Amino acid sequence: MKRKKTILLIALLLLTSGIFYYTTFFSYQPSEELSSFPIPKKAELIEVNRHAGVYSWASASEENGIPFGYEVVLKFNGWEEQAREGASVIYSKEDTQINVISQTELLTVRKMK
Template sequence: MKKNVTITVTGIVLVGAILFYFTTFFAYTPSDKFSGFPVPKNAKLVKEKESVNIYDWSKASEENGIPSGYKLVIKSKGWKEINREGASTYYTKGNEKIDLISQTNELTLIKD
């Protein structure tokens, strides 16, 4: 009986971990324009300039920033947070620098 409970709990935890991995890491795609910086797949590009992209994204928030899963993906792709000023968070990877601005329902990426 104990063995069956252990196997069931282990299976549930394993399935949960797999679901978390896929829903977190496959929800973002690397951007060629921004040196591979991950961008949410469900974010809608609304404005594009030479070094700026503005996205409509319901999970962006000025008060709370970006979701923790997005932070985890950014970090796992080798980007380091170097500074935060208000809604802006600055990331670096090698010689590349990205300013991510999270406002209510709007995500802006700026390549410095």
């Protein structure tokens, strides 16, 4: 009986891990314009200029910042948080810096000079 519970627990853990991995890592795509910085697939581009993109994204929040899963994807892809001031966070990778501003249902991603 104890062995069945252990096997069931391991199976549940593997299933949960698999779902987390799938929903996290397949929910973002690299942006060529922003040096392969991951952008949420569900984010809708509403404004673009030479250095920035503004996205409508329901998961963006000014109070809570970006979701934990997005932070995991950024870290996994080599982006390190350099500075944080309010809703603005600067990430860097090699010689590239990206400024992410998370507001309520609005995400601004800007390549720094």
